[in-house]
Amino acid sequence: MEESSSSAIIDVTTENRIISEFPDEIKDNDGYNNLSLSLDNSLVQSPSIESFSTFQDAEVSELNMDQDTDLCVRVDNPQKQLETLETFILFRVVTKVARIEYSETEYIVRRRYNDFCWLRQKLVETYPMLIVPSLPAKHTLIGQLDRYSKEFIITRMNMLNIFMNRIAYHPILSYDANLKVFLTANPSEFLSYRKNKTSAINKVSDSIQNITTTTTIKNRSIEFDKFKDYAQILHEKLSTIExxxxxxxxxxxxxxxxxxxxxxxxxxxxxxxxxxxxxxxxxxxxxxxxxxxxxxxxxxxxxxxxxxxxxxxxxxxxxxxxxxxxxxxxxxxxxxxxxxxxxxxxxxxxMSLQQQQQQNSESANATSTSHFSLWKATSSDQKLEKLGxxxxxxxxxxxxxxxxxxxxxxxxxxxxxxxxxxxxxxxxxxxxxxxxxxxxxxxxxxxxxxxxxxxxxxxxxxxxxxxxxxxxxxxxxx
Missing domain, CATH: 1.20.1270.60 (Arfaptin homology (AH) domain/BAR domain)
Structure with a gap:
């Protein structure tokens, strides 16, 4: 079959998966994640399908680091993967780094959308007060039929690229241990790491959420309230423009x-x-x-x-x-x-009540009030002990x-x-x-x-x- 001049080759990988051995925390609404190792690494090339990549001929050497950064990341070259239970897209993540904690200077791995979601969730959990960049939204039920269209894949790829670049340029997030594993680990190591690093329930956060439903802030921060108002206005303006x-x-x-x-x-x-x-x-x-x-x-x-x-x-x-x-x-x-x-x-x-009762008991008739005073004193002592x-x-x-x-x-x-x-x-x-x-x-x-x-x-x-x-x-x- 002849290929048009504007088309290229997209790799279609077929795998079988072992799903039962992984916990439910690693599953989400966008299909199962990388839940097991590949049993068949064969690649089937389909010249009739256009490549989704906008960096078809890009090499790692073309990813140049700026003088102001020692970590550069690029997301490109989508790859369609076919499996028994699902079909999904793997994106190539190319990294060039000049940090002592990295053993190599160049890394190339493949990650799917759910892996990016996992990374962001880990960053949010680890740094709750930092602005962790947003991810492109999941496909809707109506748009699910077009989730493998060229336009949808290129849009998602570009937004994932923006997400990774924002993290790479962040002075704190770029040094996160989970990010390092995401950028460097091979498929088996990454799956094992994800299995051992499942999200824990943050009980403190749950209790805080309960507070917000019944309590309002008394001593509001003018600085942060001002920025919250600004963010609200900016959100409304951008939404209106859209x-x-x-x-x-x-x-x-x-x-x-x-x-x-x-x-x-x-x-x-x-x-x-x-x-x-x-x-x-x-x-x-x-x-x-x-x-x-x-x-x-x-x-x-x-x-x-x-x-x-x-x-x-x-x-x-x-x-x-x-x-x-x-x-x-x-x-x-x-x-x-x-x-x-x-x-x-x-x-x-x-304590004030105890002192008053003690004074009353000394002036009252001991035979008529001793039992009541003894009961009161015992009750007060127990409460004071608990409060202490x-x-x-x-x-x-x-x-x-x-x-x-x-x-x-x-x-x-x-x-x-x-x-x-x-x-x-x-x-x-x-x-x-x-x-x-x-x-x-x-x-x-x-x-x-x-x-x-x-x-x-x-x-x-x-x-x-x-x-x-x-x-x-x-x-x-x-």
């Missing part, structure tokens, strides 16, 4: 359909007006070029604005989640302070929660400053790409119409025809 862009794209699609109706009308007209036939044909060609430029602009939308803005909306949501988590830490601390204050107040009241044990524990817990809150504030404050710089660079690139595509589109339209007016082989049209041409140009430009 909605407007989608509406404009729908109108552009209708516009392209209407432009297509010009061509047969102008050709039919040119056959009945020989003196104007050349001009009419040129106008028809200009309209076709305008429609083609509009179609290209529409096709480039996801690359220049659609996917980047959706990805950054998710990134802003990550920031908001971390800020909410920081508020949960403060809620836990304030709740512990209130509990400690309440226990101390209860202890003071009991509980209060030191609460003091220790409060100090621990205070330390955790202060550490969270410092870590988040530093990461927010770094995120602000990254946000500015990302949004600037997105807007510049969008502007360049708009310029390219309008330049193509101008060139198409200038070609009509500057053609010397066409007889100069009458003023009436000129006016008609102007109207048509205005209609096309609108």
């Amino acid at each position: 909605k407007i862009s989608l509406r404009i794209n729908k109108e552009r699609q209708d516009y392209i359909t209407e432009l297509a109706n010009y061509h047969p009308i102008l050709l039919s007209w040119s056959s009945t007006e020989p003196p104007l036939s050349g001009l009419l044909i040129k106008i028809s060609s200009a309209i076709e070029r305008t429609a083609s430029a509009q179609t290209q602009l529409l096709n480039d939308y996801n690359i220049t604005l659609g996917n980047p803005i959706r990805e950054f909306i998710m990134y802003v949501e990550v920031v908001r989640d971390v800020l909410n988590k920081r508020d949960n830490y403060q809620l836990a601390y304030e709740s512990s302070v209130e509990d400690l204050s309440r226990k101390r107040c209860e202890k003071d009241q009991l 044990t509980c209060i030191p524990q609460l003091v220790k817990q409060t100090e621990s929660l205070q330390d955790r809150l202060e550490c969270a504030n410092e870590a988040l404050r530093s990461d927010l400053e770094r995120w602000q710089l990254e946000k500015q660079a990302s949004l600037k690139k997105m807007l510049m790409d969008f502007a360049n595509k708009q310029i390219e589109y309008y330049q193509n339209c101008v060139d198409a119409w200038e070609n009509v007016l500057t053609d010397n082989n066409i007889t100069s049209p009458s003023p009436q025809v000129k006016q008609e041409i102007t109207v048509q140009c205005q209609l096309s430009a609108s």
Whole structure:
């Protein structure tokens, strides 16, 4: 079978898996993960299937490290993998590193989407107050049929590449032990590591979540509240831009359909007006070029604005989640302070009550009140004994929660400053790409119409025809 010039080879790997020996924690909604070793490593090449890779000829040597970093990562070259129970995509992860903790300087591994999800989950668990970059969303049930389409795979690959680059450039996340295993381990080592490093339930986080449903922060942080408001406004603005862009794209699609109706009308007209036939044909060609430029602009939308803005909306949501988590830490601390204050107040009241009872018992008739006083004294002593044990524990817990809150504030404050710089660079690139595509589109339209007016082989049209041409140009430009 002959291969088209725009197609390439995609590797299709067929494996059998042993699923029963791995725990349920390693499974998720996107299908089973790499749950066992390959029993058959044969590769079947299918020249008739286009490669999803946008870096078809890229070599490891082409991944150059900048002067400001000693770790570079690239995600490319998707590979379709066929198995008995499922089909999924493996992405190549290429790493160049110059750190002493790495034994080699270059690594090439293959990871699937669920492996990236595992890595992010481990980073979130290990660094709860750092802004761990977001991942591309899982496919929806409706979009599941297209999860192996070229557009979907390339979009996911590009977003995974952004995810890995953000981690590689992070001053803390890039040194994580789980990341090192993700970048360097062969399939068997990685599966074994994942099996031994299953996620544990964070009971402290669960208790904090329960606090948020019944308690509100009393001493709010102006600094973090201000940033939370900013993140909310930024999220709303980006979401609004996305909605407007989608509406404009729908109108552009209708516009392209209407432009297509010009061509047969102008050709039919040119056959009945020989003196104007050349001009009419040129106008028809200009309209076709305008429609083609509009179609290209529409096709480039996801690359220049659609996917980047959706990805950054998710990134802003990550920031908001971390800020909410920081508020949960403060809620836990304030709740512990209130509990400690309440226990101390209860202890003071009991001690005051004991002194009052002792004074009353000395002045009262011993035969009539001795039994009651003895019972009261015993009850108070038991409560005081419990409080004497509980209060030191609460003091220790409060100090621990205070330390955790202060550490969270410092870590988040530093990461927010770094995120602000990254946000500015990302949004600037997105807007510049969008502007360049708009310029390219309008330049193509101008060139198409200038070609009509500057053609010397066409007889100069009458003023009436000129006016008609102007109207048509205005209609096309609108």
